[in-house]
Amino acid sequence: MSDMNALAAETPAPPSPAGRKSRSLAADAWHDLRRSKIFWAALVIIVVVLLMAIWPSLFTSADPHDCVLSRRHRGASGGAIFGYDYQGCDVYAKTVYGARYSILVGVCSVLLAGVIGLTVGLAAGYFGGWLDALLSRFVDVMLGVPFLLGAIVLGKRLAAEPGNSNGVLAVTLTLGILGWTTGARVMRSSVIEAKNQDYVAAARMVGAGPARLIFRHVLPNAMAPFTVVLTILLGINIASEATLSFLGVGLKGDAVSWGISISEATGYVRVAPGPLIWPSVFLAATVLAFIMLGDAVRDAFDPKLR
Amino acid sequence: MRGNGPWKMAAGAAAIALLAAGCSSGSSNDDQTVPNTISIGIAEPESLVPTNTTESNGSQVLSSLFYPLVNFDEKSTPYLVAAESITHDKANKVWTIKLRPGFTFSNGEPVTSDNYINAWNYGAYGPNGQLASFYFSKIEGYAAMQAVDPDGTGPKKAEPPKATKLTGLKKINDTTFQVTLTSGFAGWESLMGYDCFYPLPKAAFASEGVLTKDFGEAPIGNGPFKMKGKWQHDSQIQVEKVADFKGTVPKVDGITWKIYQDQGAEYADLVAGNVDVQTKIPIESLASASGDLGDRLQKSPSSSFSFVGFPIYEKEFANRDVRRALSMAINREDMTDQIFLGSETPAKSFVSPVVEGYKPNTCGENCEYNPIKAKQLYTAAGGPKDIKISYNVDGGHKAWVDAMCNQIKGSLGINCTGVGEPKFADLLKKVEKKESVGLIRLGWVMDYPLMEDYLGPLYTTDGSSNYYGYSNPAFDDLVRQGDDAPTTAQAEKLWGQAETILAQDMPVIPLRFGQNVFGHSEKVTNVNMDLFQKVDIYKIELAE
Amino acid sequence: MFRFIVRRLLQMVLTFFGATFLVYALMFAAQSDPIQALVGERPITDSQRAALTERYHLNDSFLQQYWYYVKGLLTGDLGTSLTGRRISDMLADAWPVTLRLSLMAIIFAATIAIVAGVVSGIRRGSIFDNATLFVTLIVLAMPIVVLAPLAQLIFGIKLGWFPPTAGRDATLYQLLLPAAVLASLVVATELRVTRASVAENMRADYVRTARAKALTRSRVIGVHVLRNSLIPVVTLIGVDIGGLMSGAIVTEKVFNIPGVGFNLFRGIRTEDGPLVVGFVSFLVIVFLVVNLLVDLLYAVLDPRIRYE
Numbered sequence A: 001m002s003d004m005n006a007l008a009a010e011t012p013a014p015p016s017p018a019g020r021k022s023r024s025l026a027a028d029a030w031h032d033l034r035r036s037k038i039f040w041a042a043l044v045i046i047v048v049v050l051l052m053a054i055w056p057s058l059f060t061s062a063d064p065h066d067c068v069l070s071r072r073h074r075g076a077s078g079g080a081i082f083g084y085d086y087q088g089c090d091v092y093a094k095t096v097y098g099a100r101y102s103i104l105v106g107v108c109s110v111l112l113a114g115v116i117g118l119t120v121g122l123a124a125g126y127f128g129g130w131l132d133a134l135l136s137r138f139v140d141v142m143l144g145v146p147f148l149l150g151a152i153v154l155g156k157r158l159a160a161e162p163g164n165s166n167g168v169l170a171v172t173l174t175l176g177i178l179g180w181t182t183g184a185r186v187m188r189s190s191v192i193e194a195k196n197q198d199y200v201a202a203a204r205m206v207g208a209g210p211a212r213l214i215f216r217h218v219l220p221n222a223m224a225p226f227t228v229v230l231t232i233l234l235g236i237n238i239a240s241e242a243t244l245s246f247l248g249v250g251l252k253g254d255a256v257s258w259g260i261s262i263s264e265a266t267g268y269v270r271v272a273p274g275p276l277i278w279p280s281v282f283l284a285a286t287v288l289a290f291i292m293l294g295d296a297v298r299d300a301f302d303p304k305l306r
Numbered sequence B: 001m002r003g004n005g006p007w008k009m010a011a012g013a014a015a016i017a018l019l020a021a022g023c024s025s026g027s028s029n030d031d032q033t034v035p036n037t038i039s040i041g042i043a044e045p046e047s048l049v050p051t052n053t054t055e056s057n058g059s060q061v062l063s064s065l066f067y068p069l070v071n072f073d074e075k076s077t078p079y080l081v082a083a084e085s086i087t088h089d090k091a092n093k094v095w096t097i098k099l100r101p102g103f104t105f106s107n108g109e110p111v112t113s114d115n116y117i118n119a120w121n122y123g124a125y126g127p128n129g130q131l132a133s134f135y136f137s138k139i140e141g142y143a144a145m146q147a148v149d150p151d152g153t154g155p156k157k158a159e160p161p162k163a164t165k166l167t168g169l170k171k172i173n174d175t176t177f178q179v180t181l182t183s184g185f186a187g188w189e190s191l192m193g194y195d196c197f198y199p200l201p202k203a204a205f206a207s208e209g210v211l212t213k214d215f216g217e218a219p220i221g222n223g224p225f226k227m228k229g230k231w232q233h234d235s236q237i238q239v240e241k242v243a244d245f246k247g248t249v250p251k252v253d254g255i256t257w258k259i260y261q262d263q264g265a266e267y268a269d270l271v272a273g274n275v276d277v278q279t280k281i282p283i284e285s286l287a288s289a290s291g292d293l294g295d296r297l298q299k300s301p302s303s304s305f306s307f308v309g310f311p312i313y314e315k316e317f318a319n320r321d322v323r324r325a326l327s328m329a330i331n332r333e334d335m336t337d338q339i340f341l342g343s344e345t346p347a348k349s350f351v352s353p354v355v356e357g358y359k360p361n362t363c364g365e366n367c368e369y370n371p372i373k374a375k376q377l378y379t380a381a382g383g384p385k386d387i388k389i390s391y392n393v394d395g396g397h398k399a400w401v402d403a404m405c406n407q408i409k410g411s412l413g414i415n416c417t418g419v420g421e422p423k424f425a426d427l428l429k430k431v432e433k434k435e436s437v438g439l440i441r442l443g444w445v446m447d448y449p450l451m452e453d454y455l456g457p458l459y460t461t462d463g464s465s466n467y468y469g470y471s472n473p474a475f476d477d478l479v480r481q482g483d484d485a486p487t488t489a490q491a492e493k494l495w496g497q498a499e500t501i502l503a504q505d506m507p508v509i510p511l512r513f514g515q516n517v518f519g520h521s522e523k524v525t526n527v528n529m530d531l532f533q534k535v536d537i538y539k540i541e542l543a544e
Numbered sequence C: 001m002f003r004f005i006v007r008r009l010l011q012m013v014l015t016f017f018g019a020t021f022l023v024y025a026l027m028f029a030a031q032s033d034p035i036q037a038l039v040g041e042r043p044i045t046d047s048q049r050a051a052l053t054e055r056y057h058l059n060d061s062f063l064q065q066y067w068y069y070v071k072g073l074l075t076g077d078l079g080t081s082l083t084g085r086r087i088s089d090m091l092a093d094a095w096p097v098t099l100r101l102s103l104m105a106i107i108f109a110a111t112i113a114i115v116a117g118v119v120s121g122i123r124r125g126s127i128f129d130n131a132t133l134f135v136t137l138i139v140l141a142m143p144i145v146v147l148a149p150l151a152q153l154i155f156g157i158k159l160g161w162f163p164p165t166a167g168r169d170a171t172l173y174q175l176l177l178p179a180a181v182l183a184s185l186v187v188a189t190e191l192r193v194t195r196a197s198v199a200e201n202m203r204a205d206y207v208r209t210a211r212a213k214a215l216t217r218s219r220v221i222g223v224h225v226l227r228n229s230l231i232p233v234v235t236l237i238g239v240d241i242g243g244l245m246s247g248a249i250v251t252e253k254v255f256n257i258p259g260v261g262f263n264l265f266r267g268i269r270t271e272d273g274p275l276v277v278g279f280v281s282f283l284v285i286v287f288l289v290v291n292l293l294v295d296l297l298y299a300v301l302d303p304r305i306r307y308e
Helices: A002-010 A017-021 A025-034 A037-054 A091-127 A129-144 A147-159 A168-179 A181-195 A198-205 A210-246 A258-266 A274-301 B002-022 B056-065 B113-124 B133-138 B263-272 B283-296 B320-328 B332-338 B371-381 B398-412 B424-432 B452-459 B473-484 B488-505 C002-030 C034-039 C046-055 C062-074 C087-122 C127-141 C144-158 C172-202 C205-212 C217-247 C249-254 C260-269 C273-301
Strands: B037-042 B070-072 B078-080 B083-088 B094-099 B169-173 B176-180 B205-207 B225-227 B236-241 B254-259 B297-309 B344-346 B386-392 B415-421 B439-444 B508-520
Touching: A025 A274, A037 A091, A037 A274, A091 A129, A091 A168, A091 A181, A091 A210, A091 A258, A091 A274, A129 A181, A129 C002, A129 C217, A129 C273, A147 A168, A147 A210, A147 C002, A147 C260, A168 A181, A168 A210, A181 A210, A181 C217, A181 C273, A198 A210, A210 A258, A210 A274, A210 C127, A210 C172, A210 C217, A258 A274, A258 C144, A274 C127, B037 B056, B037 B263, B056 B225, B056 B236, B056 B254, B078 B083, B094 B113, B113 B133, B113 B169, B113 B176, B133 C046, B263 B283, B263 B508, B263 C144, B263 C249, B283 B297, B283 B508, B320 B371, B320 B398, B320 B508, B332 B344, B332 B398, B332 B508, B371 B398, B386 B398, B386 B424, B398 B415, B415 B424, B424 B439, B424 C034, B439 B452, B452 B473, B452 B488, B473 B488, C002 C062, C002 C273, C034 C046, C062 C273, C087 C127, C087 C172, C087 C217, C087 C249, C087 C260, C087 C273, C127 C172, C144 C172, C144 C249, C172 C217, C172 C249, C205 C217, C217 C260, C217 C273, C249 C260, C260 C273
Parallel strands: B037 B254, B386 B415, B386 B439
Antiparallel strands: B070 B078, B083 B094, B094 B176, B169 B176, B225 B236, B236 B254, B297 B439, B297 B508, B344 B508
C-alpha cells in the first residue's frame, strides 16, 4: 500500500472537479437539462402520474369500485378503454385510481430505504474499523431475516398503531425498513472504492476535513450504483406492496393500487391478459421516468462530460 | 499485498467449488419404469399415523395402506369391509364388531381385536396429542383420558390423566370386540369408516401405549399395499402390492404418491404426463383445463360447504331480517359461474347434498337472489350502512369475498369491504375476543357422512365450530333427539326438522357446495373420487 | 490479512447468535396460535392443546425457548419442527437442491448482467443500451408469479424443451428453466448497476490516460474499466446469492422444488418457530461467508483497498 501512496503523491493531484466548477455548476446543469429531450420526457411522465395520484377524477369519471360480475373480463367499451377485470371492474379507472397509493408507497418507502442505506453504507465504508464491523454485521443479520417474516411482524405491529386507518404508513415503513440493506452494502462498496482514489488522497493531503471529503469528493463519486439500486427498488416496492396484502398486512379496505391489480390479474393471465398488462405498463413507465430522470440529472451534473 | 491477489482469488474459487461439490450429491431415482404402477399427486401429508391424520393427503395415502372396517357407497351408506358384522343394541349404545378372519398386516402379523383396541386407546389418550382424538369422544371413558391444565395457558403443567385406556372398549375374543358409547348414537357405524379407526400392528408399539418413533415414516397396515421404503418428505411416497391380499385386490401393482408444493406445478405435470391423477385442478387452470384435458377433466360431488357466519353477539346482526336481506342480496349462481367457473355449486341448504337426509333448497326464499325484496327488508330492519366480511388471506378467498361485497353493494346500496386477516387463527382470535369483524368466512368438510356432522359442530350451542355464537335450545334439542333415535331414518327426520329452524333463524348464509374437480393422464382410466377427496384405489387401472 | 480473516470469523460467531436471537424473537412476535395453525381450520380440544403446548414448550417464556434452542445447538441438535420432523433432516433435504438452483441462477444472472451491462455502459444511448433498458423494465413490471408459470407453460409444456417441474433430486438439466426464471429476479439490478459503474469509469481520468498511452480499446476496457467497475457489482451479486436462496419461494413452488424458500415459507405460515430459525441460521452463515469473500475480492479488484 505504501508504494501506492507514493505513486499517488508523484502524480499531480487532479483539481477537485466540484471545486473548479462550483460557481456555475448548477446553472450549467440546468442549461444542459433544458436541452435534454430525455429530461423533458421523464418530467412529463412523472407530472402526469403525480396528477393521477392527486386528482384521479381528472382522468376518468368512472368509479373503480363499481364492479359487476356479469361484466367479467369483457373487452373495452365506452369509458372503460382497457376493458374489465375478473370482478367486472373498469381496468382504466382502477389503474388511474391505483396511482395514488402506488406512488405514495413506492416513493416514500424508497426515500426511507435510501436515507437509511446511504447513512449506514457511507458510515461503514468511510470510517471502517469497528464501526464498519458493527454496521456490516448488522446488515448481515438484517439480510438473514426472511422478508416474509419481517413483513408479517412489522406489518402487524405497525398496523396496530393508531392513525393507521388505510395502512399506507404501515406499508411504507415496512417496505422501507426491510429494503435498505442492499443499498447500504452497495453504498459501502462504492465508498470504500472512492475513498482510495488518488484525488481523495490528494484532497486529504491539502487539508480537507472529513465532512468536505465525504460530501465533496467521496459521495458524488459513489452515488451512481446506489442511485440505480434505488430506482429499481422503486419498481420492486410498487409491485411488492401487493405481497403485503397477500400476507394480510397490506393496504386496508378496498384500496386500489397497481400492485394489487397486477397480482389479482396474474391468475387469469391466460384468459385475460389486459388487466395484468395495463397496470404493469403504468408501473414500468413510472420506473422508466425515474431511471431517465436520474440519468439526465447525473449527466448534467458531471463536469467530466464537458 | 498485491502478491496475494491471485492466491485469494484461487481460495474464493475453491470455496465456491466446494459448495458446488457438496450439493451435487443428489441422485435421481427413477422407479417410474416399474410396469402397472401409477402416480397420484398429493400435498405433503401432515402425518401418516392414522389417529393423527385429519387432512385428505395423509388420508389418501393411508387408504392404500389400511383396510377400513366400513366404507361408503355412492349414497354414503356404509358397507362392511374389514368387519364381518357390526351389530348394536336397541339404544345404539353398545356396538359389537366382528372382524373377517384370516387378515394380516403387511409384516405378517394377524389382525386381531387387540390391534384395534390398542390403536384407539393410543388415539384417545390426551397426552399423545393426536389430532383425530375427538373422534373417540363418544366412547365411554374418553373424558378420564384427557389432561386438564389447572391454570389454562399458565406455567403450571397439566396433571397426567387418570386413565390410559377407554373403558368402553372390551375384547370378546381375537376377532370380536365391543364398543360402549356414552350415549346412543345411530351413526356410529358410519363414524368407524374414518381413518383414525384403523388398527395398528404390535410392531407399531415400542412399549404399551407408546408408538415407535419412526412408525409414521413407514406405517405398517392391513391394506392392499405396503410401503416401499420410507416416506420421502416433500418428494414422494411409494407403495407396492401386498402378495396374497385377502380383501379386494386393486388393479394396479403400485402407486407413487407424488408430493407437490403447489397445485399449479402439479397441473403442469399432469398436462405433460408426468403425474397420472390430480385430485384438485387449481381454479386458475380451470378455464384452460377442458382444452388441455378434454374428457379427462372430471367432476364428482364433495362434502365441502362454504358459508359466512353472522356474529350474533353484535347488535347490528341481531335482527333476523338483516341476516335474511344480506342473504337475498347475493347472487350465488353468478358467483359459482364467474368466480369458480362451475367448479362449485350454489348452496341453498345448511347441510351438503352428499349426506342422506339432505333436502334441496331448505333455505327457501332466503337464499334466492332478490335485490328488491332484500333492499326493502334491509331498510325496514335498519341494517348497518357499512359492513365487513372478514376472511383469512392464505386460503384464496379474496376473489369471491370481493365479488360478494360488490353484489351486496349493488343490491343494498350500502358499503361493504373485505377484510383480510393473515391466518384463520388470527380471525378466530378476533372472534373470540368479540371484536367487530363483520361477517365471518367459514367452511366445513364432513368427517362422516351424516347430517349430524354438519348440524352438530356448526349450529348447536356448544358446537366445536360454532364460532359465531348461534344458540337456539329448540334446535339443540332436535339434534340431540336425532342422535338418540333408534334408526338413521328417524334420526334424519328429526335432523330435517332442526334444519327448518336454521332456515328461519338464518345464523349463517349458505353460499356454495364443493365438487372434486380432478383430471388424469392418458395412461390411466376408471378414475373415481369419493366424498372425502380420495381417489378410489381399487377401481383405477391402466388404460389399454 | 490473516488477522483480518480471523477477526471476521470471530465476528461471525457473534453475528450468528445475534441473527438467531432476532429471528427467534420475530417468530415469537409473529406467533398468534401455532397449534391452531398446525390443524388449519379444524377445531381443537383443550386436552390436545395442552399436550402439544407442553411438547413444544410453547408455554415457556421467550428467553427460555431461546435457551432451549441454543442448548440444543451446542450439542449439535437443531431441534424438532412442529410437524415432528427433525430440523437437521429437513435441512439436509432442502439445502442441496437450493444451493444448486441458486448458484446456477446467479451464474446466469451475473454473466448476462456483466456482459450486457458492460456493452451498454460503453455504448450509452445505442440501440443495444435501449434494448436492455426495455427488457429490464419488462422484467421489473412482470411479477415472477406471472413469469414463472408462463415460462413453464411455454418452454415446459407447449414447446417441451425442458421438463415442466424439477423436484428434489433434480438434475442440472431440470434446473435450467427454474434457474433462468430465478435469475430474472436479480438480473435487472445487476445489469443497471454494471452499466452505471462502467459508464462512470469510462469518464475517469485514467481511461483518458490509458487511451493517450495508445493502449488498445479491449485492453483499456478489459483491464482498467472492468476491474474498477466490478466492486459494486460483486457486492450486489454477494447479496443476491443469499437473497435467491431464501427468496425463491415462487420459483420453487411453480417448479415443485422443496428447497429452502419453500420450507421457510411453510414455517412462517404455520408459525413453526424451530423450523424457521433452523433454516435462517444456515442462511445467515451463507450471508456471512459470502460477504467475507466479497470483501476479500475488493482487495483483489482494487489493490489500493487493504485490510489489516
